[in-house]
Amino acid sequence: MEFQHTACLGGGVIGASWAALFLASGRSVALFDPDPEVERKVRSYIDTAWPAMTELGLTRNGAPDAITFHTSAASAVEGAAFVQENVPERLPIKHATFAQIEPALAPDAIVASSASGLTLSQMQPGWTDPSRFVLGHPFNPPHLIPLVEVLGNEQTEDGVVAAAQRFYKAVGKTTIRVQKEVPGHVANRLQAAIWREAVSLIMSGVASVEDVDKAVWAGPGLRWAAMGPTMLFNLGAGEGGLQAFCDHFTETFNGWWDDLGQVHLTDEVTQTLVQGVKSEAGGMSTAELAQTRDALIVAMQKSMSGLR
Known part of the structure; x- marks a missing residue:
């Protein structure tokens, strides 16, 4: 399986929903959120989401317990082939998170941001090398609504946007490629x-x-x-x-x-x-x-x- 091990940064509603979907597809998930109650909250969310995903035929290969919880963003992304970032939409927090995880990422890992209000070009300065960083904006809740808006730009390495779209398709999503950056994206x-x-x-x-x-x-x-x-x-x-x-x-x-x-x-x-x-x-x-x-x-x- 391509992108077998994934990571989710942020365990709020969006992050927990992404984690549930990735688990349903048969992938493992490493999750980071500073909230001391995050494990209880995310496991509860997954338990609630699982029956609906099962009805949709999304859990045939999945295991809801294939998730680990981490005390740092850097440790969560170690060994992950695909990272979905869902931290609060404030640039200082985004940039700080990217600086923390960049040294720990595998060379071929893809990082996608769920950001809805921030643009890719606003977030890229948080990276030394943003070539494998893309926008992967879902609609809430991601485990039920198929749409993901994917965007790269001139700083994005060739093939990364296509690979991100391939990953999302593999977990049951429908993607569109945003061809020009605008506030709010498309949907x-x-x-x-x-x-x-x-x-x-x-x-x-x-x-x-x-x-x-x-x-x-x-x-x-x-x-x-x-x-x-x-x-x-x-x-x-x-x-x-x-x-x-x-x-x-x-x-x-x-x-x-x-x-x-x-x-x-x-x-x-x-x-x-x-x-x-x-x-x-x-x-x-x-x-x-x-x-x-x-x-x-x-x-x-x-x-x-x-x-x-």
Whole structure:
């Protein structure tokens, strides 16, 4: 097996989810996090995640106990062929972590950062040699959501991005290659655009928080789970395809785009959203909502299995 031994730096929600997925694929994991409770928390997370991954057929070769816990980042990465970095998104912490692990890395090891808010070029100065360091940004929770955004640049060694994509595919992920560095990468920018208009509709009194959420999951969200928006619009005009769609709807979309809202997360906006989500939750706890989310994701993934 390629990349048999892996490491995860950071044992929060993202790091624990990555660790669960790597274990499910039959790989061993060395994990570092300074939290003295990290072993208990991560083992509990793996136990909770394992049944869902089993339903998805991801645990056939896996062993949930093939994980070790380490008191330093450097000791965790020793002998690892692939390292997933998930430490807090503050540059001083990232740079310090890279400086600690670089001397201990195997020469051919790949290190991928889960960073969502930081760019690759911002993180690279933490390395003496960043040639085997890439962006490998997942969507939460990584053990259930397939997407990983992978990015290298002119400082990245030839073949490293392709090898990272090969690794992610081997553990069950779907990758896209980000070809140009932008803040937020690709999927987060798409999320941000949708949420901005959702918040604008709420604050303008067009619809409640619950109904705006419902408009997404009961409407275009179902289609987006099957195909992306451009391909769906291509299908929307029948045999004429996207050209016919654009010919018909150019003025309509230009008008909508000109009318889209511009909002910022002020205290007033935040409180409106918080109260709306509380009402939408209907008394369900965060844990219960997460269980519902995960069950729906598993069901959707199983229904699409073999179709792609």
